[in-house]
Every structure is written in C-alpha cells, then in structure tokens.
Amino acid sequence: MAALNSILFFFLSALAVVSAILMVTRRNIVHGAVYLITTLLATAGIFLLLQAEFLFVVQVILYVGGIMVLFVFVIMLVNLDVSLLRFQFNGQRFVAGVLALALSAQVFLAIWMGRNSLHLPEPAASIAAKNTEAVGDALFQRFMLPFEIASILLLVAMIGAVVMAKRRV
Amino acid sequence: MGHLIPQSIVPYVIPVICAVVIVAVLPLLAGYIVLMERKVMADMQARLGPMRVGPHGLLQPIADAVKLLLKEDIIPEKADLLLFWFAPLLSVTMALVAYAALPIGPAFQIADLNIGLLFILAVSALGIYGIVFGGWASNSHYSLLGALRSAAQLVSYETAAGLGLISALLLAGSLSMKEIVMAQYDQGVWFIWYVPIGFFIYLVGSIAETNRAPFDLPEAESELVAGYMTEYSGFRWSLYFLAEYANMIIVAGIATTLFLGGWLRPFVSFHDHLPGTSVELLDALPSLLVLGVALYCFYLAPKQPVKIQKLFMGAVGGLCFLLAAILAGALFAPAPVQQGIHGAFWFMAKVFGYLYLFLWFRFTFPRYRFDQLMRLGWRFLIPLSLVNLITLAVALLLTREWGWNLRLTTILSAGVTLGVAALLLKEDDAGSQMQTADGE
Numbered sequence: 001m002a003a004l005n006s007i008l009f010f011f012l013s014a015l016a017v018v019s020a021i022l023m024v025t026r027r028n029i030v031h032g033a034v035y036l037i038t039t040l041l042a043t044a045g046i047f048l049l050l051q052a053e054f055l056f057v058v059q060v061i062l063y064v065g066g067i068m069v070l071f072v073f074v075i076m077l078v079n080l081d082v083s084l085l086r087f088q089f090n091g092q093r094f095v096a097g098v099l100a101l102a103l104s105a106q107v108f109l110a111i112w113m114g115r116n117s118l119h120l121p122e123p124a125a126s127i128a129a130k131n132t133e134a135v136g137d138a139l140f141q142r143f144m145l146p147f148e149i150a151s152i153l154l155l156v157a158m159i160g161a162v163v164m165a166k167r168r169v
Numbered sequence: 170m171g172h173l174i175p176q177s178i179v180p181y182v183i184p185v186i187c188a189v190v191i192v193a194v195l196p197l198l199a200g201y202i203v204l205m206e207r208k209v210m211a212d213m214q215a216r217l218g219p220m221r222v223g224p225h226g227l228l229q230p231i232a233d234a235v236k237l238l239l240k241e242d243i244i245p246e247k248a249d250l251l252l253f254w255f256a257p258l259l260s261v262t263m264a265l266v267a268y269a270a271l272p273i274g275p276a277f278q279i280a281d282l283n284i285g286l287l288f289i290l291a292v293s294a295l296g297i298y299g300i301v302f303g304g305w306a307s308n309s310h311y312s313l314l315g316a317l318r319s320a321a322q323l324v325s326y327e328t329a330a331g332l333g334l335i336s337a338l339l340l341a342g343s344l345s346m347k348e349i350v351m352a353q354y355d356q357g358v359w360f361i362w363y364v365p366i367g368f369f370i371y372l373v374g375s376i377a378e379t380n381r382a383p384f385d386l387p388e389a390e391s392e393l394v395a396g397y398m399t400e401y402s403g404f405r406w407s408l409y410f411l412a413e414y415a416n417m418i419i420v421a422g423i424a425t426t427l428f429l430g431g432w433l434r435p436f437v438s439f440h441d442h443l444p445g446t447s448v449e450l451l452d453a454l455p456s457l458l459v460l461g462v463a464l465y466c467f468y469l470a471p472k473q474p475v476k477i478q479k480l481f482m483g484a485v486g487g488l489c490f491l492l493a494a495i496l497a498g499a500l501f502a503p504a505p506v507q508q509g510i511h512g513a514f515w516f517m518a519k520v521f522g523y524l525y526l527f528l529w530f531r532f533t534f535p536r537y538r539f540d541q542l543m544r545l546g547w548r549f550l551i552p553l554s555l556v557n558l559i560t561l562a563v564a565l566l567l568t569r570e571w572g573w574n575l576r577l578t579t580i581l582s583a584g585v586t587l588g589v590a591a592l593l594l595k596e597d598d599a600g601s602q603m604q605t606a607d608g609e
Contacts, residue, residue: 030249030252030302031252053283053284054287057284057287057288057291060292060294061290061291061294064294066324069294069297069298069301069320069324070320070324072302073301073317073321073324076316131283132283132284132344
C-alpha cells in the first residue's frame with residue numbers, strides 16, 4: 001500500500017510539474033489553460049493521497065470547476081488570433097538567466113538544508129474518518145477570526161466589483 | 170473459489186461489478202429516455218411519435234444508435250484536432266464517473282464516500298470543459314458562442330443550485346449520500362416537505378446546468394444552429410448526447426437523494442404488517458404497478474398490425490411480468506435483498522418522475538432570452554436561495570435550542586422566504602420597467 005502511495009505521489013507530482021512547464025511554454029493560450037487545469041487536478045490528487053478529501057473536492061469545485069471556467073471564458077472572449085501572432089518572449093535573457101539561477105540556488109539550498117526531514121507525511125489515521133468535520137471545526141472554532149476576516153475581505157472585493165461595474169451602466 | 174483470487178481484491182469485486190453494470194446500462198437507458206422524450210412530446214402535441222421501428226417505436230433508440238455509429242465522422246479543416254477529439258470524451262467520462270457515489274438503492278452503490286455529494290458536484294462540474302473546449306476546438310463562431318453561453322450559464326446557476334442543496338444538507342447533517350437518505354428515514358419524512366423552496370431552486374438550477382429547455386441557450390437552434398455541437402457528427406455527437414442525458418439522470422439522482430427520500434418508499438414511517446408476517450402492504454405496490462403495465466402490454470399485443478410486432482409486444486409484456494414476479498418474490502426474501510430490489514425500483518421511479526418534470530417544462534415554456542436567464546439567476550434565484558438558507562437556519566435553531574415543532578418552524582421559514590420572493594419579483598418588475606424607460 002505504501003509503495004502504491006509513493007508511485008501515485010510521484011506520478012501526480014510529475015504530472016503537476018510537467019503540465020505547469022507546458023502551461024508556460026505553449027503558444028496557444030487555450031492549450032495553456034488546459035495544462036493549468038491538469039496541474040490543478042494533479043495537486044488535488046495529491047490532497048486526496050493525503051486523505052484530505054475535503055480539500056481535494058474544494059480544489060476541484062472552486063479552482064477547476066469555478067475559477068478556471070471563468071478564466072477559459074475570458075480567454076475565449078479575447079481575440080486569440082492576434083495574441084498568437086504577438087511576440088511572446090522578450091529578449092532579456094541575461095537578467096532572466098541570473099534570476100533563474102538565483103532562484104534554483106535558493107530552492108536547492110532549502111532542500112539541502114532540510115534533507116534530514118525530507119519524507120512524505122503520514123496521514124493521521126484517527127482524523128481521516130471525520131475529515132470534513134475536522135476542517136469545519138478548525139475553521140469555525142480555532143481559526144474563527146482569520147476566517148471571518150477573509151470572508152469580509154472577499155465581500156469587500158465583491159462589492160467593489162459591483163460598484164465598478166455599476167458605474168458604467 | 171476463495172483461494173483463486175487474492176484476499177486483498179475481494180472488497181473491490183462488488184463495486185467493480187456495479188460500475189460495469191452502470192457503464193453498460195446507461196447508454197441504453199439514455200437511448201430510451203430519448204424515446205420517452207419523443208413520446209411525451211408527441212402526446213403533448215396530440216401526435217403519435219415514433220411508431221415504425223418496433224411496436225410503438227420501442228426499437229427506435231437501437232436503430233438511432235446504429236445509424237449514429239455508421240455515420241461519417243466529419244472533422245472541420247481548421248479544428249484543433251487534439252481538443253476536438255478529447256472534448257466529447259471528457260464530457261462523457263465525467264458524467265459517468267459521477268455515478269460512483271450515487272446510491273441506487275441501499276445495496277447498489279459503487280462507493281459510499283463521506284463527501285459523496287461534493288464529489289458528484291465536483292465531477293459533473295468538470296464535464297463543462299467538454300462543452301467549452303469542444304466548442305472552441307471546432308473553430309466555428311456558432312460553436313464558440315454556444316460554449317461561452319454554456320460556461321456563463323453553468324457558473325451562474327451552480328451557485329443557486331448549490332445553495333438550494335445546502336438547505337437539505339442542513340437537515341441531514343452529512344455529505345454522504347447514504348447518510349442523507351438514512352437521515353430522512355430516521356426523521357420519517359422526505360426533506361421536500363421541510364424545504365420545498367430549496368427543492369424548487371435546485372429544480373430550476375439543475376435544468377439550467379444540464380442545458381435543457383427552457384434554458385437551452387447553448388444549443389438554441391434558432392440562433393446558433395446547434396451551439397457547441399454544430400461541427401460534431403456521428404459517434405462524437407452521440408457522445409455529447411449521451412453525456413447530456415447521463416447528466417440529467419445525475420441531477421435527478423441528486424434531487425431524489427436529497428429531497429425525495431432516495432430509495433425509500435412513500436410513507437416511510439407508516440408500517441402495516443399483514444397479520445402474522447413481515448410483509449407490508451405498501452411494499453406490494455411496486456409489483457402491482459409493474460403487473461398493471463404487463464397486463465396493459467398483453468392487452469395491446471393482439472392489436473398490433475404485424476405479426477412480429479404482436480410477438481414483440483408480448484415479449485415486452487412478458488418482461489414486465491417477470492419484473493413484477495421478481496418484485497413480488499423479493500417481499501418474501503431476507504430484508505437486505507428485499508430492500509435492495511425495492512430500493513432500486515423506488516429510486517428509478519423517482520428519477521423518472523423528476524425527468525418527466527424536465528420534459529414537461531421543455532414542452533411548456535418558451536426559451537428564455539440570455540439577459541432574462543442571467544437576471545433570473547443572479548437577481549432572483551441567488552438572493553432567494555440565500556434568504557431561504559438563513560430562514561431555515563433560524564428555524565432549525567428554534568427547533569434544536571428551544572424545542573419548537575420542526576414542521577411549524579419550517580413552514581414559517583418557507584412563508585418568510587415566499588414573502589421575500591414576492592418582494593424581489595416586485596422590485597425586479599419596477600427595475601426592468603425603469604430600464605426600458607431609460608432605453609427609450
């Protein structure tokens with residue numbers, strides 16, 4: 001069972017990374033959207049592997065089923081033919097190269113320093129059965145205030161969007 | 170037998186069999202729902218409908234399927250090949266995967282997930298990509314417009330439908346499909362009696378989500394030829410069709426499970442044992458109903474014009490008779506077997522009742538305009554579902570904390586919600602009148 005979990009984990013991680021790279025490099029923006037959806041689904045799969053099925057389902061419903069549908073909607077409204085002809089990479093190779101090197105050095109350093117604690121987290125068997133309830137309890141008891149603040153932030157954003165859209169009418 | 174298969178795969182045998190049965194039966198079922206749709210349409214328009222292939226058109230779905238399989242597969246020249254191939258597959262796969270958590274009777278369920286309802290919603294929400302990418306990949310303006318309409322419609326109505334479902338979830342207190350049904354069994358009443366407005370909101374939302382008339386704007390033939398499937402033909406087209414009908418059964422299954430008591434029979438809490446046995450009179454109802462259908466088939470058989478049609482009608486009657494015999498036999502079987510068979514019967518009966526509502530609406534209401542559709546979704550259904558949720562939460566609070574009668578409080582909450590609905594409609598009327606005045 002543990003072997004199967006590892007295989008699934010590496011498969012999903014590879015899928016997420018590869019499709020993330022493909023998403024950035026595709027010229028066709030709709031194909032990019034398809035790869036972004038694949039990345040999000042692979043991440044959701046990793047959640048499921050950790051027996052966090054509520055997070056899995058929320059990831060699929062909100063990111064894949066909600067936000068990405070709106071992304072794709074907007075992409076399709078934009079004139080694709082023009083963007084395909086546009087120059088997609090500008091020539092700052094030197095700066096980009098330095099930044100990429102710095103970033104990979106950073107990541108490598110982080111992994112190297114944490115090499116002793118590098119193992120897959122084991123799912124907590126006792127929580128696994130009542131996962132959804134556990135998330136609800138945590139959100140509404142321990143993290144009540146941050147949760148409410150986040151909700152109010154979203155509400156403000158929503159009202160702001162409505163106000164900005166109203167002005168035009 | 171036990172030593173032939175390793176112990177570790179034994180728990181997976183029954184779910185796999187269930188899955189195979191569902192995947193095998195569903196296309197056939199979808200075909201016959203199309204026939205049912207054509208027959209109901211014909212009946213409402215005072216026609217006969219399909220009559221040629223088989224008695225009363227009973228073999229029409231099979232003829233249609235053969236025709237679709239043999240048709241030429243046309244791919245537009247400038248289509249995006251990979252997405253064009255992949256999109257219908259995605260639609261139909263996601264529609265089929267959603268069945269994994271749907272309980273068709275207490276014994277017939279592939280997996281009882283503790284997030285069952287959310288799983289079904291998530292997976293069927295993925296099916297939209299089949300429509301969106303298919304419409305885009307066709308490289309046609311009609312298809313693209315159909316796809317865009319579909320995406321906008323789904324996002325708008327998913328919110329309202331989801332909030333409608335939450336009203337039943339508040340009463341059930343679980344996301345597992347099986348436990349939702351058992352909660353209705355324990356409380357002795359279908360949740361539609363507690364939250365009729367939640368059911369209504371989900372009904373409207375589910376029609377819009379499955380792109381059915383009167384909300385079938387993504388495939389409005391008078392404006393968009395056939396919307397997102399304009400460029401599809403033959404087998405790929407039929408996959409889209411299969412996905413649409415599979416999704417209809419899914420939403421009907423969700424509504425049945427959450428609001429109509431799932432596999433429970435009507436009058437769950439009413440028991441009338443026959444003296445001296447464990448047989449209940451109400452449990453005999455399914456077999457009597459099917460027996461009636463069988464007798465009607467036998468009555469019709471001699472009236473068929475051709476001999477082969479007489480034989481076929483007789484065979485259909487025989488099948489119904491067999492089904493009635495199985496249902497009657499189950500009465501005397503051990504309780505799990507009886508509940509499994511009768512549960513599946515009641516579940517399917519309710520699903521078909523819900524689908525009949527879909528058909529009825531399709532042939533009754535004219536198609537909405539797109540701005541009307543959006544206004545109904547955003548300015549009426551979503552506020553209404555929020556108010557419904559809040560009043561229901563207050564009702565549950567009154568019941569659970571102060572011991573008020575749940576029936577009374579839910580009626581009060583429904584009354585308040587209806588009042589708000591009337592206000593919303595009135596305001597909306599005034600608003601739209603003002604808009605027309607501005608336009609002039």
